Amino acid sequence: MSVLASSMTLTAAQLATHVANNQRENAAIARGLKKQDPELLDHLIELYQHRLLRYLIFLTGRREVAEDLFQETWMRVLIRGGQYDGRARFDTWLFTIARNLVIDLSRKRTMSSLDEMSEGGDDERPFEIVMEGPSPLEQFQARENAAELSEVLLLLEPNYREVLVLRFHEELSLEEIAGVTRAPLSTVKSRLYRGLAALKPEMERIRTLRPAREGAR
Structure with missing residues (x-):
């Protein structure tokens, strides 16, 4: 053998x-x-x-x-x-x-539920997430501290934020996330893809604001 x-x-x-x-x-x-x-x-x-x-x-x-x-x-x-x-x-x-x-x-509290919050509509077509190397979240997590990562995630739409946390923090599979959220697998893929896409500009914005924050200290 x-x-x-x-x-x-x-x-x-x-x-x-x-x-x-x-x-x-x-x-x-x-x-x-x-x-x-x-x-x-x-x-x-x-x-x-x-x-x-x-x-x-x-x-x-x-x-x-x-x-x-x-x-x-x-x-x-x-x-x-x-x-x-x-x-x-x-x-x-x-x-x-x-x-x-x-x-x-x-x-x-008569608030919109997680499933009713505006997302601009989930596209039910399955997304195939193809990334070479670490994802934007993994790159950011490797460079920044936990407080800054939390700040960025809290700026995202709740449905995107939830899927990112379950996938990268809790390391659940896409199938397990679909079970937790009671959403089709294609929707989970869509939210993950869109969440990662929304994360990048927020990361850049935080980096732009950081020098001003440090100068004010």
């Missing part, structure tokens, strides 16, 4: 092991949530608290609102944990709960 063939076989075996481990972990979480195991919930909160709060802050644009929804999301996990069957990743299910709470809050 050639070295390349051996390497490919090893990679496939590692992937299969990784998938099997994830499935076992998801099944264990599902069993624990059905029993309302308090130790499991504490472990999940410790494991996902930073990611969940970051997602909610980017989604709402307001930390105080995000913190309230953060608490309510974990209450839903405790109360409705029996609905999680372990077939999907736990973080995908968690983000779906959080997103639904944001939409519910928006409707209660």
Whole structure:
């Protein structure tokens, strides 16, 4: 067997092991949530608290609102944990709960829901995102600090911002993002493509403003 063939076989075996481990972990979480195991919930909160709060802050644009929804999301996990069957990743299910709470809050406040906010219309034609090298978000993240990245993302349309955060911060696949947002895969691709396109001019604007900010200090 050639070295390349051996390497490919090893990679496939590692992937299969990784998938099997994830499935076992998801099944264990599902069993624990059905029993309302308090130790499991504490472990999940410790494991996902930073990611969940970051997602909610980017989604709402307001930390105080995000913190309230953060608490309510974990209450839903405790109360409705029996609905999680372990077939999907736990973080995908968690983000779906959080997103639904944001939409519910928006409707209660008679605001436009995330799905109704103006985007100029999603083109349902599938976009094939072809990029050589790092994406604009990855380039910016590598050069700038977290505060500046957050500032730029918060300037984008909520639907674009959400997909960018789920894809590049949370590293969800496009299919998983479609599950969280309940949008067709083609729409997810469109939002990602448009979000990356909208990110570039905002990056340039921040860079232009930075010397003036530093001079004012």
